[in-house]
Amino acid sequence: MVSPSLIGRSDVLRHLEDEFRSARSGQGRVVVVRGEAGIGRSAVLDLAAADAPGMEVVRTCGVESERALPFAGLQQLCTTLRADLTTLDSPQRAAVEVAFGVTEGQADPYLVGLAARALLTGVAKARPALILIDDAHWLDTPTSRALAFAVRRLDAFPIAVVLTTCTDADDEFAQFPSLRLTGLSDADGRALLRTASYGGVDEAVLSRIVAEARGNPRDILAAVDGVMSPDFAGGYGVVGADTGALGERIAGLTGAERLALILAAADPTGDPALQWRAADVLGLDRQVTRTLHDQGWLRQETRVLFVDPRLRPVVYCLATSSERDEVHLALATATDAVVARDRRAWHLAVATTGPDDQLAAELEHCAAHARRRCGRGGEAAFLERSALLTRDADLRSARLLAAAVAKFDIGSASAAVQLLAAAGLGRLDGQVRRCLGRQHARLAFVDKRNGPAAEQMLRAAEELRRANEPLACEGFLEALVAATYAGRLGPGTGAFARRTPTDWTRDGRTRDLLVGLTARFATGFAASHQLLRPTVRAIAGRDGHHASKRWLGIASRIAADLWDDDLWDDLTSRTVDIARETGSLMKLPYALTDRCLAELHFGNFDTAQYLLDRIDALTTSSHGPGFPCGALLLDGWRGAEEAAHARIEAARQEAMERGEGIVITTAGLSAAVLANGLGRYDAALAAARDVVADDELVLYGWGLTELIEAAARSGQPGAAESALAALAERARAVGTDWALGLEARSRALLADGTEAERLYQLAIDHLSRTRVVVHLARTQLVYGEWLRREGRRVDARVQLKAARDRLAAAGATAFTERAHREYLATGDRARRRIVDHRAQLTPQETSIAALAGQGLTNPEIGERLFLSPRTVEYHLHKVFEKFGISSRRALLRKLTPDVAGEHG
Template sequence: MPASHFVPRRPVLLGRRHESDVLDQFLHRTQAGRGGALVIRGEAGIGKTALLEYMRTAPGVRTLRVSGAEFESELAFAALHQLCGSMLSVLQRLPGPQRGALEAAFGLSSGTPDRFHLGLAVLNLLSEAADEQPLLCLVDDAQWLDRASAQALSFVARRLHDEPVAVVFAVRAPLGGAELADLPELRLEGLADADARGLLASQFRAPMDRQVRERIIAEARGNPLALLELPRTAELAGGFAVPGAAPAPGSVEASFRSRLAGLPADTRLLLLTAAAEPIGEPSLLRRAAELLGVDPAAVTPAEDAGLLTVSAWVRFRHPLVRSAVYRAASPEDRRAAHRALAEVTDADTRPDRRAWHRSMAVAGPDEGVAAALEHSAGRARARGGIAAAAAFLERAATLTPDPGRRAVRALAAARAKRDTGAAEAALTLVAMSETDLGPDDEPRRAEAAALRARVSFDRKRDDEAVVGLLRAAKLTTRCDAAGARELLLDAFAAAVFVGRFAKGPRLLEVADAAHAMRPGEAPPRLLDILLGGLATQVREGYAAAVPQLRRAVDLHRRADDGGEYGLGEVWMACNAAMDLWDDAAWRVLADRQISLCRQHGALASLPVLLSFRALAHIHAGEFGDAAALVDETHSIAVDAGAPPVVYVDVSLAAWRGDEATTAALADVAMRAAHERGEGRLANVTEYARAVLHNGLGRYEEALQAARPACDLDEPGFYSWIPVEFVEAAARAGRRDLALPVMERLSERAGASRTPWATGVELRSRALLTDGPAADELYQEAIVQLGRSEGTVHLARARLLHGEWLRREGRLSEARTQLRAAYEQLSSIGAEAFAARAARELAAGGEQVRKPKAEAQHRLTPQEFQIARLVATGATSKEVATQLFLSPRTVDTHLRNIFKKLGITSRRQLRGLPLVVTRTA
């Protein structure tokens, strides 16, 4: 579960501003003691449940939730059992007749409950439950409520005006019992086209054919569920997939099929042809119908039945109609329809669409068709259409007659599927390739093993993934030394993630393998240089590795922006930059790869890259930017099927000094670390706890938090954890613990010599030094950190120096440093450290004033991202490309941003202090 969801947050519902406002007003009245009832009514998939979820996350109310179920609709009092079961402890407080009615309804006593007494019992039970906090009862799928529960709840709903209790029913139109007929209603209609496009763009980040997108918008008619479900099959891949691959709900499909059965055969064939053609061009459909011998007038019965319309475009009445039409047809008719469409599709202007229809028209293997699909895949990938490329390759593999060639295409399809985050599909294709490989086809078997291992690591970053990658590297060595080193770098990344939970010295195993597998006489690649530096670091120590690591990081940083690297290489290059205390390279490397991933729609790589970039934002004191990336990271991790990347959530909460949130996130993160075998997550969690406790001045607790991770020497963390440990140990009076860590820190910083390294080393050494020497160390630390991007470290150096100066009795100088520290820490939102500075200032005789709240403009995470990008001069189209939104959606958000900030132009965004809304 993504860490940003550990604490309930209000969802932002696109296109539902009016509805959200209505619900907010309804809740405000309830919180003021004026309860009531509301019925949200709309068709299936229109967003009723989403609005209930919006209400569920409202602050200041206790929520109870009930869901009706069709199979329980004849089971008396089933819904009341759900609603009241947790409140039976107060049953004895009810008057006798009411208690008796409720006991009878719950089977606690015999008899038939009186409806009136039962209704009053439920009302009083809810009233009791709302004594301490307003109560919100959410009833989903109320059309399936059993009649007895519906009657009791409708009775209650009409008597809540003077109670801090609200009941909200979600009912599917046109269903819904008479019991709810006279209650206030909120009717849901489809989303406007602009909002529909925004929803589609926000949920499906891979490139999508424009005409296919417009067809989805038109056919969905604003139904959010249709917009989210329809593209998961053909449309997400640009129309190159089997329509109806995901079955429609049984009852809906049965209804559509019954309507189709009554149509003439020619009409059904015409409908099938329209369903098989993803664009909806009338001229194309007409020409295909002629080839099939179908009179174009055959469309009239389908139009009369309300199944589709033909005007400027061919549009089905509902997205599920198209799936039902296709699924109801025989295989022979499907092939005939695709064959006709292939014949009438221009081979010069639309070669890919023609190749796809040809592939669906053949009944068995066909090398010519498979080869055409393979060419189409190459064109699709070049355009950034990885999903379409994967669809072409998967179909090509299926149609390839030669087993060896089929295995090659299946592996290519598996790679493309992995790039889109479709792990299960990728593994299925790997298995398909392995069945076709001959016993002597060592290169392909090694490639299959490598892909399987990489998918395993994508899904679960545990010790087994490291072992799989090492095994794949050894298999690959004999046939592809360069590929084997790429796998070793991936294994290195996996071993770093596993860390302390490895079932052996995995980092050393990978380093030894890399040392034994050094490149030959040819000029080494960037990857080889990086792998060599990492192997040296593990085998010989940090100082020996610095020249190689610095060369690798510098070369990666200066490389052509068009270069695309494997995920393991990017991770380890960023790790190396952090180990070298090279914050500029760390930022540049993360930014470049994020841009490439966005451009190509490669979702699998984005969560970790965004996490690296968010940590760089924290380092620079840009907490709002970090929070915005956290929000995006979790969303994309879910889309890509990757494990949640929760590192930044807990770190950001700690730097903000949010004790409750840090504690909650840290507890869940540590459990997840142990469950997944992900030692890196444990390291980050301990680091975050140390930061929090240092900020709060609880140095003994900070010392205990940092100690486990500090005892380890794992890539990517030495620039962070020892600094916290030394401060905690020094302030806790444990010089004996601080000095050995300080010695290692000085050795590494001396080898690195960047401003960041030098600054934190000087700051840490000053904590263990007395007299004028300490003063000089603090001053030089501030100078050095001022030359780095580490705003948070600079501010803390000023805080420590000010604290030292005050203890030395140099109050005027102390106030200067403490005032600068307080202003900087407050402005970036590091509240615990700012409070430390405020306490020191107060102890030195100076009262501090908190920044005025009106100077901070609070935006949602997505609004914040858009505002920051627009402030740099980016156009709506450029912002949309980066954030996987439509330009219209960006403009809609901008209007909201302008309204919140009280401005009227993009230029006015520059320089405004923007803050991300914290939801809890």
């Protein structure tokens, strides 16, 4: 998620960059950033700290509770600076010791100010310094005066000082240049909402949120947290609130004033015409609303808004049940039954306490429209409310089941469990009972991706099959996919495949995928690729077929198993996009993991890490199980030995406890990649052998390539030949450049003379036409190693340099060092160092620059990284400035590290 301070803050950040540039040149700068609470002052400092290359960054802040303590702020600053008071002149040190209470006496403000200046300039002795002081309005007055005195005398030093304050008063820092942070524009507010949300939200609700928050990022994001929660459902429903001391204030209102205020809180759109009509229904005089305006509760622009947006949920929660019923009934009466049929039904439903079959049917009918208006969350809310108003037990259970499915899709597993439990209390016919069993099985898999959960899904599918239910085929496919996660710790995908029927009479994407995957695990790769490839390509064909969207996740994994990098790229990107657009928080971590693995193989390690951070945020907020596979493989490829081994061991232990075999296999693959990068081929061979012990989707093929290199380098050609036979069978079957390139490289590792060289060159030719940059680089590495051992040092340098540069650009440290050692072994007299221009960039800028260099537009980059196009444009502007370029065409050249000489 993009920082709230970045959207709409481009001008502010560019101004700070100019000030930092002046400070680096020896011209001290002081800037005061002013703005109200929540406007993004601290976030601006976060960005400033992250975007100050080459500067020593020191950060502190004022503390409200210490404002009355003289020089408490200065003492905190000295602690942050790790200041050595013995470096001060004796009078200054004595003055500071008095100020800090070390010795008795009265502190001399002049000497304390000089001491503060000396301590600040001391930070900049080694390199330019950036001093960040947040919440300066909470600094005690003596500290503020000493700082103002000190920073006014930094003109000739390479120091930039940035302070933030919420006051506009004539404070100690009023004399310095200031930047005012104001509220975001409507366009920027909407951009912030888009970056912070998943799925759809009613446009009228979004407009009200931005207007009510007056563009304050904190208030916008606080509202979005409620809107995106499953309970709020995109505008329908209400989240809880901390009523605090407002209860007494609301209690002081008259009955009419209180009712008018609840009316404003109950309408999520803020439509003034609707509220006036509802007020008439309630018999409220227009003067009541004017009084609420005068008392500072409400304000009216194009919408009826709360002066403080945090009041809205508080007011609603403090209302009594009868008050809420009365207000919602009035809103329903005032709502147009044609233009806003779903909103009218919702207000009626909230005001209804007992069963109402007619209204329940209306809610069920409106659920589809709610989904179009505000996403899957709105649909779930309508279906749940419909079920609660249903009198017939069988129909009630069916509607509860439909609501549970919708809650499951938006990631509200706990709510889905409760709805399923309620559905089970009714008189269930056979179909509903079978569907209920299937949903219980799906929830079991969400909780633990293990063998018992996969077995439960398979039994549920068998029940559907025996009843000739249309969902049976889908159920078997879900069970088979679940078995791939249980992996070696489950009954086995082969066993599941043998229990999976393939004699389906109905055609379709689901059937084709199921038949192909069943063949893949029951018969073997060669028997399945001709079935799976056309199906996966059809799913990628954007034909709008419902099943095509539903099975994008497994289709992307199959594309990787088929070594089709273009298809893999397309499918993983679309899977993430659709999961976000539909608000399917249940599917999004899976989609992000698949995309992370693709970015890793494409050499975009920074983007992969960004996606991992998003996965961590999602799983933390949902309290669900983690998704460690992407992080495991990224650690292995990066080659940080200690961190990688720690993660591998922790993941293995947790996976054993959970029964998640795919993690065990991925941990082994990570260990094999890590050991090959470090040149520890015996360890790599042992790890790779464990990976290929079972023919797991995707991981088996990747494990073969690691095993062949490790076996060839550790003097075990028999093991390498056996793995090569399996790899060659797959490569010849699919015929992609990725597969054929890896086969040629693997054969070259076992060949001699001209045949080895021909195969290495063939491998490079194939892989040069793919997206899998890291595999091209590793091929150039082993080719360069072979050339050096053949005594062809000049030729070896060409390959080793190319390998080293590509691996360094990706961030594959261990492989880079291996390539560099080999390069030095060629005897080149000029020792080399890698000049990586990416070091000038932040991780966010690196990811954006890499994608822009590949030709993606700003909107396309934004979709990949969950950023607005304006944010992408801002980052690219900074990248161009840092690189000294003016076009995207120059990006790829800058992103590939140069080599500069270091002559001893």
